Amino acid sequence: MPGVPSGRGCDACRQVKKKCDQSSPSCSRCTRLGISCVGSGLRRYKFIPAPERESQEPGPVEESAQSCANKSALALSPISPLPSNQHTQDLSNLISALQVTDVRFDLRIFGPFVPDIPRRLGRSQALDASVHALVVAFPSVHTRQFTPEMYKSYGEAIRHLRTALADSSAVSLPETLCAVYLVMICQGWIGRGGDFFPSHGEAMAHMINAAAARRDWMGEFEAEIVNTLLIIVLIESFANHKINLDPRLWESSPDSPPIPRPPQPRVTNIECLKPSSLAAVSGFIRNIQGNLSEILSMHQTLQGDLVKMKNLLAGMASKSSRQLSLGERRTQVRWQTGYGFLLLLGMLANWALTAYGLGDAIALGAERDMLVDEVAELAKQAEQYRPLGSSAMPGFIVAAKMMTQDPSKLELLEKLLASYRSDFPVSLAELKRDGSYGGRSACP
Template sequence: MPGVPSSRGCCACRKQKKKASSRICDQAKPTCGRCTSRGIPCVGNGVQRWKFHQKNFRDSMQVVTVTETPRPSLSNKTTKVASSFIHILGVEDVRYNIRSFGGQFFLDLPRRVGSSPALDLSVSALVASFNTHLRKHSKVDALAVYGDALEALRMSLANPTQSIGIKIYTIFNIYICQGIIDPEHNEIATHRLMLANLVQDAVSQGRLKEIDSDYMSGICQIILWESMINRKVQLGQWFWEALSTCSKSRPHEYQQGRTFMSLDIGVQAEAASYLREPERYIDQIQSVYDLMQLERPTIRNIVQQYSVAAMASSKIAKVTEIRVIYQIGYAHLLSLGARLNGALRKFNQSSELIKESHEIRDEAIMLASQCGDMRPFGSTFVPKFLKIIWASNSDPYRRQELEALILHYQKDFEGALYLKEAKWIKERFNAIAKGA
């Protein structure tokens, strides 16, 4: 069992086996005075150590030797946090399914409760945010819990001994919370930038293993989006090293073994990098755009098939789950396709590009219209891609319908200003393309 902290003296001084070893070692950096005078290596200088005492427990039957401190059981408070989150995980209605935001990450989250005060508070904030919608609980109370989670996150980020993985999971939870209860500031918040910085730190410090590889693809997707609107986020070698740790195969394999290169996060990341210097990389932009145009009809048809199947069997959760997976992939393809089309049209106002731009907008409006039955949680990806479609060019074609849909989805979360955000995103796109 753990005892009192031991000396911080270096190993050589501690070997003197004197009770006053801490006074023998002056703990000077980089080498203590005693080691300097003797010309010997100074190892373990300043390191915090704990003494562990072995205890024997005897009963009438046997002797049990305890040599390792067992992991403490969850307290009543942490048990309550975990159970309350498990309760909302049980909601299968796609409209209020919290897994729409995090999939496997949220399924794994209960087992992480108790590992960090900041993480626990972020989970409590998730539960409170969720209940403002499903059970109409007080938003004021939810905001108070959210504020506590933010403060705990600040302390966690300042703690160098805290696992980078736990910090990332906490930030992700708070990022989702903000989209639910404080959406007005979601786009301009720094959560995505913090994720990028932490992943970069994990790579540079050799600590990538602290981040579960099952979540790396989703984390990189968030970082990719931030790089498209924030010039500070450069997708350098660190990004590709992090992406290489993904547990899932690339390109992602969908139902029936289908793969689509245009939906691969690596391809999309390359395209995002090209869009920073469109004139220099115009040929590469054209190549990625051609790939997307090639695969778009197939993906569109699959989405249509699963949308029809989901309507016919609305009670079969698996069909709805597959439908949403394809719809999200399709949304990514349309939004990036619109960005690439807009970049190409600045150098080539061909009738073919204009026609394809209209097709992309038609399909975006159709997809958004099909997702109305999944509001509010199951369709959170919809306003995100609609904002990108709107911001990618100023073509008046069906622009009013696009804006009407953005405003329609804006009603799902009190305080959301999606159309205002779309205008801000357009400014960021233009600034990044100009190198600003």
């Protein structure tokens, strides 16, 4: 072996360079001189420096203290960030936001299609800009700290959205529909001036009608968007009679199949919350006198739906929110919102029947008080999921205020409304008045 001495003489013989006979237990020279014989027959190794080859990896034995020190210094040095741009940052921020499991700040409450939005980025400037505005504004929902970047990104989203709405080829695309919805959500966070239902109904109705005429792109993601926006537009059509929707959105015909809807649990199949029922309510409100018999029928159906939904919520109310799983808490939020909409429909029907003298006035008065009390109780129960999990409650409270003149009920509703309004203290209208924001409405 190169570098290994062949001599195995004792230390005394090797020191004076004498041949050692390696006798045991002592060599003849050490015996003759009367000295101790040490190291006889022992193989010795001699380490010599050699140049290190680039292709040769040093083993653990060959690591020196200096190399260990260099490795420690390398471990402490900061890691260089990966190359990124605005798109990758927004994608990362959106995915992080979707991983939030606290229902109070859960973006999934805005629709079952929301988790699929990340894979749609990069297809539409309007969607990319609206997602950027959403992820920039999202931290403020928790911190309540508002920055100029929020309003700048919101303004950019508005600009790109207006461009998309002006393009006939893009107006019915699912990405544009999604962009409108996200901008509406952002407006509710940073631009709420006492209006808990930002008005985009007419523009959304135009886009949904375009989607009804074009079914070739309709998959589960697209159907979920259309169905979500359809419910919002139908609710807004109760007060805005300029909204007109294509009946094909909820009716079947041989040449125009209905928009596909993912199956829902049978227990939550509430008749009055179906799009066809909401569309009928919208028509009744526009011509109450000509639809009194239909309103009476709807009123009877509502009684059963209200009892069914109240029983569902009562089963969950027996447990504290800590005892409920994440899926159960999300279900509770959906059911609370659905029950609120049923109470809203009940108040509309009660108002119409009372105004035209149909039914027992005393019974209708008792029912009206019950509906108002139920709204107040629902708002109290939903407070645990503020701000996002209960974001629909202020609208129900406002409707309940219009249904009662009882001072004690009005006082309670005012307190609840003030409490909910504190979740989003900044008003876009106030910003426009003081000149600190120059944005424009997305939808004319």
